[in-house]
Structure formats: C-alpha cells, structure tokens
Amino acid sequence: MRASIPRLLGATRAARVSLGAPAPTPASGAACSGAPVGAGNAHLPPVRYHIFAEPLPYPVGLKLQQRVIDERLAARKTDPKAGKQDVLFLLEHTPTYTTGRRDNTPNPDELHPEEKKVQNVGAEFFITKRGGQVTYHGPGQLVGYPLLDLNAMETPTRCYVEYLQALLGEYATSLGLDVHAPHPDGHVGVFSSTTEKVASIGIHLRHRITSHGFSMNVTTEPKAWFDLVTACGLDDVHAVGLTELLARAGRPADLSVRSVAEALVPRFADTYQREFVPLSLDGDDEVRGIQRIVAETEAEAKEINAKAGGWLSKPDVSRQAAA
Template sequence: MNKTIQLQDLGNKDYKETWEYQEELFKAIVDLKIRNRREELNLETPNYFLFVEHPHVYTLGKSGDLTNLLLSEKQLEDKGATFYKINRGGDITYHGPGQIVGYPIIDLENFFTDIHKYLRFLEESIILTLQEYGLECGRSEGETGVWLGVGTPFARKICAMGVRASRWVTMHGFALNVNADLGYFDNIIPCGIRGKAVTTLNVELGVERVDEEEVKAKILKHFANIFEATFEKSN
C-alpha cells in the first residue's frame, strides 16, 4: 500500500482546466487498477493532493438544484464569474480568490475502503487546523463540511466539501474560506441550505488577512497525521 502523496500547488488556476487535470490523474489511477486486476499485477497506484485557488466560479453537484443559483447568465458575466455543472456530490458552491481549495486524488485502497470515513477524516483535518486558530468548530448533523456555531441560531459554514469516488479513487475535495469575499455567496443558496450563513477565517479572527501558506501547512500536517501519509512535493 502506497501512502506517499504527491503534493502540487497549482496557484491561481481556471476551474475547468483544473477539473480536466483532476480527471486526467483520476483516470490514470483507475486505469492502472483495472490493469492490475486484469493482468494479475501488483503495480503501485499513485496518490495526489492538489492545492489551488480559482477565479470566481460557481459549481453545481450532480444532485444539485439549479434554482440555487440566483444569477442569470448575464449577471454571472457582469460579476466576472463562470458556472459549471460537475460530477461531484453535493449542491451548489462558490470558489474564488482568498479560498484554499484542496483536491485529494487518492486510491483509498492504499488507506482504507470507507467513503464515509474518508469524508469524516477530511473534515477532521480542517477542524484541527481551525482549532489551532482558537476557533470552536465541528460538524453539523446531516450536512457535510465544517461549521461554527453548530446548534445555535448563528450556525455558519466555513468549509464546503464534495467528492466523487470510483473504484475507491477520489477526486474533488474541500474549499476553506480564509480571506474570501463573502459577497459572492449572496448569489447562491450555498449547498442548497437555506437560512444558514457562510463565514471566513479572517472574519472570525477579526483580522484583515490570514496567511494562506500558513493555513495550507497546517492542513497538510493534520491530513498526513490522520491518514498516516507522507507528502512529497512534485511539479
């Protein structure tokens, strides 16, 4: 079992280009697994973790409701945003500058074969990261992601999650609001959940800006510990 994960930071990159790149890595792993089974081989499958920041974009999961996007095509254009219907779970979400997006493309058979456990571990890596900043956060029953103020009238989401898995290979992942412009969330019903707010790390800490590289380092530390994995930088 290969528990080494190749880390790539793509910087600011178009959503569609990144999605296509994810699909390429995902397909290569799946194809290798199929070959292993057909030819009775035992070739090691690789794992990847992509960090990226996207220009303004809204994405709708395969079970999502298009009415949760509150903008017309013209309004999207005016806001400099794009829209894609994609093949992950979950409803609608927003990606943009000031948000740390993480896409683990890993073969879960290198770790464990439980998609629910995988989602909980993803959440835990974010929860532990935010706790380092002194925030009380956790899960909201029946709602994937990481929340603050759970069980109060002031519940607010700080990290959205949506994944796809096939043959135990994952893609898509999480989006953590660090210094994001919350105004862009006003144009959707985030994750299809009405009446709950969205927040960012800098707002919660009452600071103008949080060091995103520092946040990434903390996420990787906790992800590696939880998954008992090792990160290796690659181009």
C-alpha cells in the same frame, strides 16, 4: 459555458469537533474507529502534494484530476502493481459557481435559477454531476483535491469523509476558533455557528480513488460572491472566512491561502497515517508523469488567466442589475 463534474457530497453527524478521533455518527451506523486510520499504510508510497501558485480556472482543475486518475488506471491495466501514487493538490480557483445533481433543475437547457442571479457578475457557472447544490470557488478560498486510493488505504468512504471533516475542524480549533464539524443539524462541513459556514466537503469516487475534496474560506474575498446565491441550499447559512472569525475574536492573524495549505499538509499526514512529500522531489516514472501533468496545467492556467486579463476581486453587481 457548462461542464459536467462528478462529485458526491458525504454526510455525517456529530455534536462538536474534538481534537481526537471524529465523534460517532448515529445517522450512518457505527462510528469509525478511534484508532489512526490506515495504521497499516507503511507499505504505501508517500503521498505527493503540490500547492499551486496560479489560480486555476475550474475546467482546468477538473481536467487535472481526470488526467492523473486516467493515467493511473491505464498503468494498472498494463501492470496491476502500478498506479499506486496518491496525490494532494492544494489550490485556488478563479471565480466560479457550480451546482450539482441534487438541484433537480427541471430543464437543463434553461438557465439554472441560481445562475440567473449571477449572470455577468464576473464568475463562470457550471452545471455538474456532483452531489450538493450551489457553491462558489474563487481567490481567498483554499481548495483541496486529494486523489487517494481508499482500497489500498483500507479506509471506508464514510470514514474518509469523517476524518477529512475532523481535520479541517481541528485546524480551525487550533487557531482558537470554536466550530461545529458538522453542523448541529447534520449538514456536512465546518461551521463557526449555526448560521455561518467556513468549510465544505464534496467527494467523488472512481474505482475507489477519490477526487474533488474540500474548500475552506480563508480571507473575506469569497463572501460577497457567496452572498449572491443560496449556497448549499441553506437559506439561513452564510459564508465566513477564517480571517474574519479571528478578527471578531480579537486575534487578527495574517493568514494566506498558501499558509493555510502548508499548515494542513501535516494534518493530512497525521490523520491518514501517510507520509506526505512535495511533488517536486525526484521520483519514479509515475511521479514524473504527474509532474508533467502539473507543469502543463500550470502553463494552461497562466495562459488562460493572461488572456482573460485576470479576474474580479468582488462581483460586479452593476452588470448583474443591467442583465
């Protein structure tokens, strides 16, 4: 099964994450301002956020984003003042590998080289239109999809990515972890060392509205899946989760994907100078429309997962060997 998923990988450079504004980025020109991003965002409605309880199959998560953005753009055609509601979706996916356009697969009708490695192990594989190379999404990993209008926020794309990267790094730092955000060699994401990656970023823009976003490994569950592929095209870099890093540091913590999601919401509010409120609260017609889409998405995910009989917690390498 294949799908087409637009996403663009940003790129930034900095020596090490700080607790203030992101560090300058010589590779991409002048640094983003150290002042709060979107200081004039008080006129914008609060960002609605929703944390999904049921892991979403990857195509369901893709359709969720597309439907919300489609309805938003359609509303603007009728009324230019409409379609202003920004959203943050926080969730897990069922086991899935994706790859992007940077892989330059010679023949799209043939199996991708990385797909051959993971045939029959218990995860789906999707060829996408996003930037970047092979990565994995699944239970134990928090995925965040901010759908934000960068024009309304008066935020350059590069600054949006830099601040997203910084807030993820700052969260890891708040746990007592020493991280690089980005990698010393300039690779985008959050790294616990030059050879271990804890969070990735990949975005797409449509009419200056962001989609896709970030993933952060929370538990050790994603690691075995990542180990089957060359993630992000980095041969010497491997996945690691927050719980493993904390255990190594002698500070074991009972982190869950949901607890990390809840901890990141106020960091989004502080970073982008926006108020964030639960999607479940009463709102206008646009909010009610998003609530409807989310309810339908949750029902669809529950039905698909039930029909599939759930998912594996680790790859079935015996089936891989037999394939």
